[in-house]
Amino acid sequence: MPLLRVLDLSHSFMFKELPAGIGNLAELRYLNLSHTDIVSLPEEMRNLVKLQHLNLQHSFLQELPAGIGSLVELRYLNPSATRIRSLPEEMRNLVKLQHLNLWHSFLQELPVGFGNLAELRYLNLSGTGITSLPEEMKNLVNMQHLEFQSSCLQELPAGIGDLAELQYLNLSNTWIRSLPEEIGNLVKLKHLDLRTVFLDRIPQGAISRLSELRVMKLYNSMWEEGSEGFNISELESLEHLIHLDLTTSTVHDLERLLGSSKLLKVTRFLQLEGCEGLTTSIRLSYLFTEIRRISIEKCNMLEEVTIGADGETYDDYPVSSLEYLHLRNNSGLKCILVGCGCFENLSSISIEHCYKLKKIDSLLQLESLEKIEISNCYELEEVISKIADDDDDDEEVGDKGLMQLSFISLKNVPKLTSIWSDALHFPSLEVMEVSACPKLKKLPLSLHSAHNSLREIRGGKECMMTSKGFDDIEACLMLSNYRAELHRIAAIRAGPNKKDLDLAYHIEHLHMAKQKIREEKLKLEDRCSATATYGRADTSDIHIHKGSKGKLRNSKHGLSSRPNLQMEEGS
Structure with a gap:
């Protein structure tokens, strides 16, 4: 089979290694070994000099052979969800490589010479043990898509700002505590994911310089606002923003959001956490027409949450897009009132650890509800209560x-x-x-x-x-x-x-x-x-x-x- 160009052995569990004869397939362009029991690759793989696509995901591969550096035509390499702990330095020779996916491998660091992969456009290091990135990352000038989700990454190098073609950056659930000033240089960035990242500081003015940004995710993230840091008003200058996920911990920030019609239109997920100034009650009404998910947590002074509008005026309210409402650890919450109309899309309600909650009025008015979860509410006596004037x-x-x-x-x-x-x-x-x-x-x-x-x-x-x-x-x-x-x-x-x-x-x-x-x-x-x-x-x-x-x-x-x-x- 010297002329074979495509070999797909995916989901084959008959063997744990390839025969040495694999090196004789000199015309092979595509090799798929995903979801197999392969634990190693033979050195003869170096002879596949025309190979362009190599898929090893979800195999038991423990290392890449040094000979992989000979695959100079390789464009696509995917050893994700394998047992690989390191990459050979010979990878610096893969100068045509465009796609590298190391998602949930055991990788601890990138090899010396990684910056030579100048054609790389996609790099996924999510779920790896990577703690830092080499300075030579700045040489990846064609990079468009970077993912570090749930990795051990602790900081971004200043050179990140040199990736002028970068359009997608996912730093969610990492250990990063600050962003470099240079992140503002990513003028083509369209998607920035900072979910569950507890930042000490976001540089002032950096976000407002991301002129092409369309998606900004700060949900379940804490950041310090002040004279030297990022503030919500910077988001208003982003002309192309269409999706915003946001966590706020002060009434001041909430008021800024509510005072911006532009931001209210693009906000999709909103988390209110520990808003000490949020007292007595909050009404989820026409102000949140575009938000799909609201989470209210640790607002201990909050006593009442009202869903919907007044019965006499709700026809004037636009239909809300809210789909999910989560109330958690609000120790002072006593009552949830369901008003009329506008929340026609609300499909899920979750109420946890609201120890003083006694009453949920007129839940039956939420006709689109698909899921109700209530736990650890020690004072609640009835799930579906009626308001007093219900005829x-x-x-x-x-x-x-x-x-x-x-x-x-x-x-x-x-x-x-x-x-x-x-x-x-x-x-x-x-x-x-x-x-x-x-x-x-x-x-x-x-x-x-x-x-x-x-x-x-x-x-x-x-x-x-x-x-x-x-x-x-x-x-x-x-x-x-x-x-x-x-x-x-x-x-x-x-x-x-x-x-x-x-x-x-x-x-x-x-x-x-x-x-x-x-x-x-x-x-x-x-x-x-x-x-x-x-x-x-x-x-x-x-x-x-x-x-x-x-x-x-x-x-x-x-x-x-x-x-x-x-x-x-x-x-």
């Missing part, structure tokens, strides 16, 4: 429901007694998760609440022990629409005296399930009453799963000490 009766609201909701998770909400006072319509609900909510005894479900959609119900040991709780489980079994055998319902472990009460029964088919469940429920309640003298029963974890075909699985010693309630469906 809708429960039946009408229940029919309306949350049409798009697919996932709801409630964890460690000890005072929670109700999700909603009656059954709700959940046509899209797939997973309901409840744990460490000891006072929650009833789910807002009926036989038709999540017809054809519910796949899993995950419950903790404190939940659903009353007769009403068993009604809920019965409803869940029916609405899950199982059409094959339901294999297992087992296990209620008794209380303080460790008297075991085990129940396991088999349901043949869905059309017979309802009557069988009712009969066994009555038996179970009788047996629970008979054991009342031994103390309050304690449930094990409950897990209802609609998935692949399965069988009743017990350990070889019988039921485990923490048995599960699990049902599986065959196709």
Whole structure:
């Protein structure tokens, strides 16, 4: 095969090394060894002098041979996600190399002579152990795309400003603490990612000089603003800016943002963290029409968050683009109010560690909600509350429901007694998760609440022990629409005296399930009453799963000490 030009061995696990004869393929241009068990390359690889494309990603390669320097026609080299710890100095000979991807390799430093790769346009060192860059990086004058995400990089050399063609620079989640003044020389830079970079200082005027900048990501990053440093007003001078992710920790910065119609139009992610001057309440209304994600964290003086507009005026408000709202570690937050309209795109709400939160009013007005997560809210008693002047009766609201909701998770909400006072319509609900909510005894479900959609119900040991709780489980079994055998319902472990009460029964088919469940429920309640003298029963974890075909699985010693309630469906 002396004329072979393309050899693709990707996803082949038949061999760990290439035969020496690979060097005889003198016309080979393309070699793909990705996703293989290759651990080394033969020295004969040096004979592939016409090779232009070499893909080694996700292999077990431990080093590149020195002979790789002979591949003088190589344009593309990808040893990403390999075990390579160093590069041979002979790589300086790859003067035509344009694309080098070392993503998540074990690389610790770049070799001497790396600056010789003057044609290099793409370099990815994300996830590597690189801590610094050589000064000769300034010689890579054709570089257009640089990535260092989640690497150990601690500083940028001043020579970074000589990369006049650079358009994309990703420094997110690195150890960099300051940016050099010369970064302002990157006049063709279009994308700058500084997410999760805790900068001590951004040079004043450097950002405003990036005249072509289109995307600026400062989300979850802290930077010092002052007379000698960067301030938000610099962003207003960027004529081509279309995407801004921003974290602010002062009310002063927030006011600057709100006072700039230009920045409000381009802001996509906004994080308010530790805004000590942010007191009493905040209304997420028409001011945030273009923002897709808002996170409010550690604003301990904040007591109230209002989502939406006043009921009488909301028709005048433009529709918001907000999709995700995250409230975390706001220790003073007591109330979340949901107003009318404008937040038609809000699909996910996450509330964590808001210890004083007592009320969430009119959540049902957020009709596009797909995901609700609430955890460690110690005072919350009801997830979906109604405002006092709500004229809708429960039946009408229940029919309306949350049409798009697919996932709801409630964890460690000890005072929670109700999700909603009656059954709700959940046509899209797939997973309901409840744990460490000891006072929650009833789910807002009926036989038709999540017809054809519910796949899993995950419950903790404190939940659903009353007769009403068993009604809920019965409803869940029916609405899950199982059409094959339901294999297992087992296990209620008794209380303080460790008297075991085990129940396991088999349901043949869905059309017979309802009557069988009712009969066994009555038996179970009788047996629970008979054991009342031994103390309050304690449930094990409950897990209802609609998935692949399965069988009743017990350990070889019988039921485990923490048995599960699990049902599986065959196709």
